[in-house]
Amino acid sequence: MPGEFDLIRRHFSRPAMHTALAGGDDAALVVPRPDMQLAVSTDMLVAGTHFFADTDPTDLGWKALAVNVSDLAAMGAEPRWAFLALALPAADDAWLAAFADGFYACAEAFGVDLAGGDTTRGPLNLCVTVVGEAPAGQAVTRAGARPGDELWVSGRPGRAALGLWALRDGLALSGEGRARCLAALHRPQPRVALGLALRGLASAMLDVSDGLIGDLGHILEGSRCGAQIETAALPLENLLDCGAPHDAALRALLSGGDDYELLFTATAARHADIAALADRLDLPLHCIGQLNDRPGEMLLRAADGSLQPPQMTGYDHFA
Amino acid sequence: MPGEFDLIRRHFSRPAMHTALAGGDDAALVVPRPDMQLAVSTDMLVAGTHFFADTDPTDLGWKALAVNVSDLAAMGAEPRWAFLALALPAADDAWLAAFADGFYACAEAFGVDLAGGDTTRGPLNLCVTVVGEAPAGQAVTRAGARPGDELWVSGRPGRAALGLWALRDGLALSGEGRARCLAALHRPQPRVALGLALRGLASAMLDVSDGLIGDLGHILEGSRCGAQIETAALPLENLLDCGAPHDAALRALLSGGDDYELLFTATAARHADIAALADRLDLPLHCIGQLNDRPGEMLLRAADGSLQPPQMTGYDHFA
Structure with missing residues (x-):
């Protein structure tokens, strides 16, 4: 009878690399580098809308983070921290292990710390928030294109x-x-x-x-x-x-x-x-x-x- | 036939107070004040698990943000920015208007900018991520209690x-x-x-x-x-x-x-x-x-x- 907190700890507790306090408290603590602005993006992925419910969980773990990291790339921001909220219809140990493998593979590939999150019961839903850094004023928005470009x-x-x-x-x-x-x-x-x-x-x-x-x-x-x-x-x-x-x-x-x-x-x-x-x-x-x-x-x-x-x-x- | 982007714009576009770039781009841009560390918390609220599906949407909007702001309060961090991801079974204009009213009432009460988010179709699910600031080293964790306290x-x-x-x-x-x-x-x-x-x-x-x-x-x-x-x-x-x-x-x-x-x-x-x-x-x-x-x-x-x-x-x- 693993409880919510045990589930989270077991599958999502790999060490963070650049996070002052990761997981397990009311909030994570992160320290931005000096003179950086932060890019923050949130994406919610819902079974049946964004992916098939029987999608391989390792692929799904990769993709849930990758689509958010992509938003940071599109701003010219360096990915730094991720936060994962998960609603699951049941506490499925094998599914969570495979999902975590895919998620961490993407996190390691792009230098992202999983710094916090939430897990609850509900129809399958993945909400990932990512935070990246760019030197102040250097992020690339959608608004800078000019005729002739x-x-x-x-x-x-x-x-x-x-x-x-x-x-x-x-x-x-x-x-x-x-x-x-x-x-x-x-x-x-x-x-x-x-x-x-x-x-x-x-x-x-x-x-x-x-x-x-x-x-x-x-x-x-x-x-x-x-x-x-x-x-x-x-x-x-x-x-x-x-x-x-x-x-x-x-x-x-x-x-x-x-x-x-x-x-x-x-x-x-x-x-x-x-x-x-x-x-x-x-x-x-x-x-x-x-x-x-x-x-x-x-x-x-x-x-x-x-x-x-x-x-x-x-x-x-x-x- | 209002599309996803129109819905988001109409109900969640009140002006931000201290956000460099809010909404409408790949990511929001925020600038932390000097010498601050950031507290970040994510909570996912699911209909049927955390609230009744027929909960008054204004109350729900308030509470979805309030429970996250509370996590920052518990760290001794000042709430600054929120990000809202919403899955909705249908694009219900009146529901969204009422939900936004409650959410913004809480945001204004606690000085929080709604800086970004995501909206999609799916079983009702609210995922809010909040970011707060505390002077470096001054956040209060769960780990500092001592015998005799x-x-x-x-x-x-x-x-x-x-x-x-x-x-x-x-x-x-x-x-x-x-x-x-x-x-x-x-x-x-x-x-x-x-x-x-x-x-x-x-x-x-x-x-x-x-x-x-x-x-x-x-x-x-x-x-x-x-x-x-x-x-x-x-x-x-x-x-x-x-x-x-x-x-x-x-x-x-x-x-x-x-x-x-x-x-x-x-x-x-x-x-x-x-x-x-x-x-x-x-x-x-x-x-x-x-x-x-x-x-x-x-x-x-x-x-x-x-x-x-x-x-x-x-x-x-x-x-």
């Missing part, structure tokens, strides 16, 4: 959506392609090194969680700009080579969420710097369009030069 | 439990008593002023959320002490005057949670200082016992001098 996206966006459609809707992919897409869905890689390197380079940035088009809309709104995307510049080959049909690939790239790639803007004068960064980080960075001074306008330019608005929007939990 | 509790502990039993089990109270006990249950008052005043006075402190006896156990464990409680010193009159029978009053006081009073220890040399604090804050503070050097031992001394262990323990969500 180039639009960039990192990595291989769209694979997570293909993985979801393969699982949920039976979308056919190649064997190896399916494995790559499921890995993108279950083990997203927050682009922390990229986010930190883009401080002082990117004018605006966010992570793509709800789809490239939908999230681009947030940059355009925050920065009062429009954008034109070059269809020919979209990194479709990373999806086609997984065996996805062209239409599914395009839709996954433009409207699929869950990849947690960074979408950012920078002046054209920094193009070469960003290309060099791609080499240094061994991470593809794609220049896919340009911003303009027509607030809210978003157009795709096709290979034949024609312009049209995108047909898909991001995922909205209450639409 | 006096044990104190604030306010009128037990009323919230009586209110719960009145609602759930039909416990009969006087008309006015019932109203007082329901107010204690629905609108707990975090003891922030007391918590701040006890920095440098209290040797250990926590807030009573799971019952006085159960929570005292956490101080004894953290401080490696035992304790003897004087039954005659327990503030039973605050429960008896609500019309509660003696047995229910004693049980509510010792094992009822949800009052969020502060339980703390201090050397006997500070007794007069603490009594003076009660006057200054116009808040009853009761010296109910003393700590000793028998780790883990907890005994109640009855009026006839006999000693016995308490018969009730705190509430455990997974027991």
Whole structure:
């Protein structure tokens, strides 16, 4: 008959590295480094809405933290501390052990201390809050893009959506392609090194969680700009080579969420710097369009030069 | 068809007072004051476990923040920022408006900025994370009590439990008593002023959320002490005057949670200082016992001098 406190202690008590007081008191105590501002983000993941209830708990533990670390990366903040609140339908020891393994794997990969949390009974729900640090004034928001800035996206966006459609809707992919897409869905890689390197380079940035088009809309709104995307510049080959049909690939790239790639803007004068960064980080960075001074306008330019608005929007939990 | 982002904006967009960037970006940005350490606490409240699904949403909004602010009070930390993650079965405009009213009423009462959050669809679940500040090294933990220290509790502990039993089990109270006990249950008052005043006075402190006896156990464990409680010193009159029978009053006081009073220890040399604090804050503070050097031992001394262990323990969500 393990009680709440025993459960927490047993699975979530690995030593913290840079936390004055972790867990077990009314609050955790952390000491920010001098002259830092703090970036704080909270995400709630609900079974049936954000993940299948039978998702492998180790993957789920990784992802619950990774999507939050990604929010910090998108601000150019260094991840430092995490707080985990868990509602569980039952105290399942094996599930908690596996979940903790995935969570700590992500925490160790990105230098995050699990500093505190809460555990209770209820329908499966994971709420993670993360705190990161950035030198005062250097965080990158959504509001700094200017007309003329180039639009960039990192990595291989769209694979997570293909993985979801393969699982949920039976979308056919190649064997190896399916494995790559499921890995993108279950083990997203927050682009922390990229986010930190883009401080002082990117004018605006966010992570793509709800789809490239939908999230681009947030940059355009925050920065009062429009954008034109070059269809020919979209990194479709990373999806086609997984065996996805062209239409599914395009839709996954433009409207699929869950990849947690960074979408950012920078002046054209920094193009070469960003290309060099791609080499240094061994991470593809794609220049896919340009911003303009027509607030809210978003157009795709096709290979034949024609312009049209995108047909898909991001995922909205209450639409 | 209001979308997720519209809902959040409409109800949770009151201006922040001391937040560099609140809401609407990947993360909020906050700037701690110099030489402060941060206290961070997360609590998850689940319908059916922590509150009735039909609880008045204004009360629920107050309480969701109040229980977290109370955790900061219990560290002697000044509440500064809150982050709210909400899972809702449906986007209910009237419910959200009322909930936001209660939440902001508590935020304004205690100087807290709602700096960020998340909203999603799912079984009703509220996860609040709060961040407070204390001068480095001055936060009060559970680990500093010493044998000989006096044990104190604030306010009128037990009323919230009586209110719960009145609602759930039909416990009969006087008309006015019932109203007082329901107010204690629905609108707990975090003891922030007391918590701040006890920095440098209290040797250990926590807030009573799971019952006085159960929570005292956490101080004894953290401080490696035992304790003897004087039954005659327990503030039973605050429960008896609500019309509660003696047995229910004693049980509510010792094992009822949800009052969020502060339980703390201090050397006997500070007794007069603490009594003076009660006057200054116009808040009853009761010296109910003393700590000793028998780790883990907890005994109640009855009026006839006999000693016995308490018969009730705190509430455990997974027991």
